[in-house]
Amino acid sequence: MSAIRPERLGSEQNGPEKTGPEKYAPDRGTTEKLGEVDQAAASAFEGEIREFVRRDVAFVRRQRGEADTGVDPAADSLNTLVRRIAGASMEEIERVILELQGVRDTLRSEGERVSREISGYANLSHASITAMKVIGDNLKQWKDRPGAPRRPAS
Numbered sequence: 001m002s003a004i005r006p007e008r009l010g011s012e013q014n015g016p017e018k019t020g021p022e023k024y025a026p027d028r029g030t031t032e033k034l035g036e037v038d039q040a041a042a043s044a045f046e047g048e049i050r051e052f053v054r055r056d057v058a059f060v061r062r063q064r065g066e067a068d069t070g071v072d073p074a075a076d077s078l079n080t081l082v083r084r085i086a087g088a089s090m091e092e093i094e095r096v097i098l099e100l101q102g103v104r105d106t107l108r109s110e111g112e113r114v115s116r117e118i119s120g121y122a123n124l125s126h127a128s129i130t131a132m133k134v135i136g137d138n139l140k141q142w143k144d145r146p147g148a149p150r151r152p153a154s
Helices: 028-067 073-144
Strands: none
Touching: 028 073
């Protein structure tokens, strides 16, 4: 009987092990997969809420069908009140679900916008560093060339 060593699990599949910051930085494909997983989880959660509401409505309808056999006006009035309250609650739940979907979409689009802005700033920073190096190198060459004017010592 052999023991399973966690450090060896999946090592053949991943190829060489990453070191440094690359080890902890998520791949772009990973973040896209996480977005898909979030979307799938949200859809599943919404489906479960809707199914719960449908079962509740079916239960209320069954109770209403059973209560309709009796002619008790108080029970009929109570059933009508319960249906009205349940209907308002279901409408409120649906409204909240729609609002949460809107907030989720807004957060997702803002996250993508911020990511694009950060990428733009990183590119701009890299370009400015490169330009400063070129300028510095040119100034050094200009200063070090023979026959260049020298500054008098103060």
